[in-house]
Amino acid sequence: MDCELLKPPEEVKLMKILRREAFCKTIEVPRLWVKEEKSHKVLPLIKALLLKMPCLKPVRPLKIENKVEEIREILLHPTPVKCYEDLPHSELKILGVTKDDFGLTRLTLSFDNWRADELFKAILPQETDGLTSYSCIGHIVHINLKDNLLDYKHIIGQILLDKVHGCRTVVNKTAAINNTYRNFQLELLCGEPDYQVEARENGSCFHFDFSKVYWNPRLCGEHERIVKILQPGDILYDVFAGVGPFSVPAARKKCFVLANDLNPESYKWLEHNMRRNKCLKQAKLCNKDGRKFILEDLKKDLCERWQENDIGTYSIHITMNLPSLAVEFLNTFCGLFEHECRNKIIDFTSDKIKYPLVHVYTFAKGLNNEAMALQNVESNLGSKLTENLHGVHFVRNVAPNKDMFRVSFWLTKEILTNSIPNDLSRKRTADINGDNLITMGRKSKNKGQSQSAKTLNKAKKDKNVFKVSDKNHSKKAKQVRGNLKKIKDEVNKKQEKSDEALKELHKELVMKKPKKSQARPLKSAKKPASANSANVSAELKNLKFYILMSIMHQRSFELHFKLVNNAYVRCVTYNMLVKNVEDFVSEPNFEAVDVTLLSFDLRHLFVTKNSNLEYLINNFNEDNSDEAVGKNIVIKEK
Numbered sequence: 001m002d003c004e005l006l007k008p009p010e011e012v013k014l015m016k017i018l019r020r021e022a023f024c025k026t027i028e029v030p031r032l033w034v035k036e037e038k039s040h041k042v043l044p045l046i047k048a049l050l051l052k053m054p055c056l057k058p059v060r061p062l063k064i065e066n067k068v069e070e071i072r073e074i075l076l077h078p079t080p081v082k083c084y085e086d087l088p089h090s091e092l093k094i095l096g097v098t099k100d101d102f103g104l105t106r107l108t109l110s111f112d113n114w115r116a117d118e119l120f121k122a123i124l125p126q127e128t129d130g131l132t133s134y135s136c137i138g139h140i141v142h143i144n145l146k147d148n149l150l151d152y153k154h155i156i157g158q159i160l161l162d163k164v165h166g167c168r169t170v171v172n173k174t175a176a177i178n179n180t181y182r183n184f185q186l187e188l189l190c191g192e193p194d195y196q197v198e199a200r201e202n203g204s205c206f207h208f209d210f211s212k213v214y215w216n217p218r219l220c221g222e223h224e225r226i227v228k229i230l231q232p233g234d235i236l237y238d239v240f241a242g243v244g245p246f247s248v249p250a251a252r253k254k255c256f257v258l259a260n261d262l263n264p265e266s267y268k269w270l271e272h273n274m275r276r277n278k279c280l281k282q283a284k285l286c287n288k289d290g291r292k293f294i295l296e297d298l299k300k301d302l303c304e305r306w307q308e309n310d311i312g313t314y315s316i317h318i319t320m321n322l323p324s325l326a327v328e329f330l331n332t333f334c335g336l337f338e339h340e341c342r343n344k345i346i347d348f349t350s351d352k353i354k355y356p357l358v359h360v361y362t363f364a365k366g367l368n369n370e371a372m373a374l375q376n377v378e379s380n381l382g383s384k385l386t387e388n389l390h391g392v393h394f395v396r397n398v399a400p401n402k403d404m405f406r407v408s409f410w411l412t413k414e415i416l417t418n419s420i421p422n423d424l425s426r427k428r429t430a431d432i433n434g435d436n437l438i439t440m441g442r443k444s445k446n447k448g449q450s451q452s453a454k455t456l457n458k459a460k461k462d463k464n465v466f467k468v469s470d471k472n473h474s475k476k477a478k479q480v481r482g483n484l485k486k487i488k489d490e491v492n493k494k495q496e497k498s499d500e501a502l503k504e505l506h507k508e509l510v511m512k513k514p515k516k517s518q519a520r521p522l523k524s525a526k527k528p529a530s531a532n533s534a535n536v537s538a539e540l541k542n543l544k545f546y547i548l549m550s551i552m553h554q555r556s557f558e559l560h561f562k563l564v565n566n567a568y569v570r571c572v573t574y575n576m577l578v579k580n581v582e583d584f585v586s587e588p589n590f591e592a593v594d595v596t597l598l599s600f601d602l603r604h605l606f607v608t609k610n611s612n613l614e615y616l617i618n619n620f621n622e623d624n625s626d627e628a629v630g631k632n633i634v635i636k637e638k
């Protein structure tokens with residue numbers, strides 16, 4: 001029940017540093033005095049009208065001078081109860097509780113009497129969307145603050161630490177999860193910097209370092225759905241296993257599990273969790289790229305099973321939960337057993353062959369996103385899903401207009417053994433070799449890599465850069481490590497300097513913005529395309545700073561450009577970016593460009609069209625979803 005009287009004092013609005021004393025206020029609320037021995041009969045009659053607030057007992061003892069009997073004071077909610085007649089008075093009268101027992105009482109409220117959401121409503125600016133949700137991962141409370149609430153991050157952290165039961169650490173996600181290992185970039189807002197958590201899900205216990213691995217409590221239901229389908233003796237190939245939310249409960253259920261994750265930290269905790277849940281003997285674990293895992297481990301295991309005479313009664317499942325990329329791994333299944341089929345190593349005519357059911361996750365945007373999810377899968381597989389489609393299932397909404405789906409389908413003899421269409425075959429080979437660039441609509445002239453190949457290479461880099469083999473604890477290794485540390489420090493210093501330089505650059509560019517009063521140039525006064533391109537590339541050089549920063553910080557960036565005629569390109573290197581933007585600007589239909597920024601570190605992007613214009617895309621909101629989502633920013637002529 002909304003009631004002004006019961007809200008925190010107005011003075012707390014826009015408070016940034018928590019001052020608990022500012023929340024104290026004294027109010028008058030209706031009350032009923034009832035003799036102790038009658039209270040158990042009265043309370044059921046007025047239960048719905050009691051004043052309920054945190055840390056407040058609505059029934060409290062009251063001793064009145066000169067009165068022998070013990071009295072209970074019952075606090076009532078001021079909205080539904082204004083007078084005695086608002087109570088079930090006929091029943092009360094029968095119990096001897098009359099109008100004389102009704103009155104007002106003074107009540108002092110404090111910080112403790114409000115829930116976190118009530119406090120946020122009172123403190124945070126009215127015009128903002130507010131803080132709508134948080135997640136609890138063990139003792140960690142995790143939030144995803146929008147830019148407009150960043151000024152309030154400390155008080156928000158403090159309140160959550162105070163109000164959420166068992167919370168010892170409050171963190172804010174500082175960037176979208178678009179890095180290889182899908183772990184968060186965290187900022188500690190309040191409490192202990194302790195990220196080792198213990199979480200329970202679907203009857204299993206999970207240990208991990210939340211700052212280094214992926215864990216999303218909102219996927220609990222989906223994990224449960226898959227685990228429920230599995231029967232003891234079934235096989236689960238978990239391509240992107242994380243710390244084991246599919247694999248551990250499956251192994252506990254006596255399935256055989258072959259699980260993989262590229263992140264060494266996830267792999268470590270996956271093994272730990274298998275051991276901790278006493279099911280490691282049911283599992284084989286790998287720490288490699290998903291594509292390699294399919295080509296080597298999954299294939300070998302399947303092959304061995306298919307070659308066995310007794311194929312048993314189990315079913316085979318493959319989970320692929322890396323929604324932003326997993327569909328790109330599907331082409332690994334195309335023709336995976338072509339050699340074995342051609343050379344009759346496996347008899348695919350036998351009806352004993354059991355085909356795995358793949359559960360692949362993908363994001364899809366827009367109105368008809370379920371169909372889009374299916375199409376994502378089919379286009380990467382190079383074939384339509386017909387009888388072998390098990391279903392497209394909505395998993396969860398991750399951002400406005402963006403949902404996560406699971407597409408479940410059976411691999412078929414055709415998929416696994418057919419020589420695949422030329423285009424797909426080329427792409428598959430390139431993906432496996434890690435030298436493909438996926439462009440849509442419009443082909444890029446630049447050489448690059450597919451996202452998954454990039455991921456793999458980056459992961460390799462992540463693993464190897466600054467890592468010195470120290471098998472023999474040699475002096476040399478120590479020396480090299482020392483040198484590397486120095487280099488790292490230098491790089492950090494340079495980073496800081498460049499950040500400063502970038503800030504300056506930003507200021508400069510903002511100052512250069514044309515004043516509102518400035519006359520808009522006539523269309524006919526357009527500069528020739530060449531001058532225009534020169535300008536664009538000059539401005540784009542400024543971007544280099546930021547992109548280099550992103551690379552140095554090992555943050556990925558990606559820009560999607562879409563022309564009005566729906567041509568579309570994805571830029572993943574600075575040179576591609578410059579080239580493509582120059583191309584676009586010199587095109588006749590360069591009216592408006594739809595830029596999707598997939599790098600959330602690329603805060604300030606300037607694109608110039610014609611000599612007089614600067615297009616500033618600044619301070620766009622970081623995405624709130626749990627996975628990387630592009631923001632569409634339309635650049636138009638002012």
Ligand SMILES: C[S@@+](CC[C@H](N)C(=O)[O-])C[C@H]1O[C@@H](n2cnc3c(N)ncnc32)[C@H](O)[C@@H]1O
Binds near residue numbers: 180219240241
């Ligand atoms: C979205 S998480 C899913 C984790 C877990 N299956 C779950 O449902 O919570 C994706 C996982 O894929 C891993 N990963 C990312 N790229 C990979 C790759 N190329 N090969 C294998 N694993 C990869 C990440 O480290 C991360 O643990």
